[in-house]
Amino acid sequence: MSKRVVVTGLGVVSPNGIGVPAFLEALWQGRSGIKFMPLYEELKFSCQVTGMPHFEWEQLKNYISEVTFYGLKGTNIGYGLVAALDAWKDAGNDFDTDEPRWETGCVFGNSTSDSEAMKNVITRVDNKEARKLGSRVVEQAMNSGVTSYIVGRLGLGNKVITNSAACATGTQAILMGYEYIKHGYAQRMLVGSCEHVDPYVFGAFDSMRVLSRKFNDQPEKASRPMSATAGGFVPGSGAGAFVLEDLDFALARGAKIYAEVLGGATNAGGQRNGGTMTAANPAGVIRCIEDALRLSNVKPEQIDLISGHLTATNADKYEIEFWAKALNRRGKDFPVTNSLKSMIGHCLSAAGSIESVASVLQIQHGFVHPTINLEDPNPEILEIADAEQLPVTAVKKDINIVAKANFGFGDVNSCLLFSKFEK
């Protein structure tokens, strides 16, 4: 019999709250974590707001040894460590171990290393001072830096993978961890993703003219998914993490269970038939959602909530249409849908994992978080989904099944199905 996979630990570093209690409160309140950045004004960016976690770097000393802390500069790694280790602790586990934990692996994703921290490396090399770089650069420059730090702290000994699939990274990491457990390769997987949008990455997005630029004076209004005045996304930073376990393994150790991962799918649209480096092939997205449902044995009418990708660009209306086509549900029958990006911006590689933490919390606590800044919904979206299905304030509602999807540059897609856990 195929194994069931459950969520037993959550960790989150979000622009609107660090740690599950603060994040949950922010979801209920619809609290924005978007702030104005004087530096971005100075740098002449068109978008001068961002979602940056209120992260105290020194707190990392509570998670890793002083020796490891000394010389750690990669912000993405710091976020990932805190989310992952919080999830691990939340699942009732200790950090220290003498022997490797052979039954537990890790899939953690990110986009790139911290290029702001790497600037120091470039400067030193250009100044012919490469010998002064020391031993700690490579481990933070490598894309697998974050997994290496997590795995080292916890002694994880099963599959260790660093994935990267642009905005689909987080959902894909969770899906990969789910698959390893389902197929019996691992009994437990620590999964998630992190992102630090430093000024260099931010500047590159800014130059693509895909960012919000008309709300620099009202940062909390700047991220407007599904709104008629949505004018681009707001980059965000952070991390989200899950402990996934084989159900029997979790039950045997008496773990608390947040939710079940029913399954999911990840694919690509091949950058054909409307798909490009930056736009999704409709057939790829629809197929990804359909595959996720089929592989999870979920029928379209069972979906209680869509946690959309919905970044606040003109792709939002296409995304809503893709969901409507894949599920064959429209108008008042369209599932209740929300976008966490309205509060925290688009956390790129971290988006999928932070939004998945939100999805599981909404199942656990029986509510739908609002999409803020949706006082003026896009009329084209309202032709597909009834306005009542796009709540602008938190709604108490029994949520059994959530569909969580993300779509990324490179025409990659990823969709997960979470459900309430029932024996």
Next chain:
Amino acid sequence: MTRQDILDELKKVLAPYTTNKELLAGVNEQTDLLQDLKINSANLVDIIIDAESKYNIEIDYDAAEKMTNVGSCIDVIQERLQQQ
């Protein structure tokens, strides 16, 4: 600069690379960096770079290889300081 002066400063250089602060406080010339202070061998490079900047000296690769215990570190640093 006496050997004791160098040792006092060297302790500060070593501090970020060992979690064993008690042992560090009581180091002597025989204390081994890897065996006793449990310093990660990769960090020896960082210790040399930090020592170079602290004493404003240059320690070449061959000399660096000799720096395995506190006494040999002091030897190398003292030698370089005298060359100046």
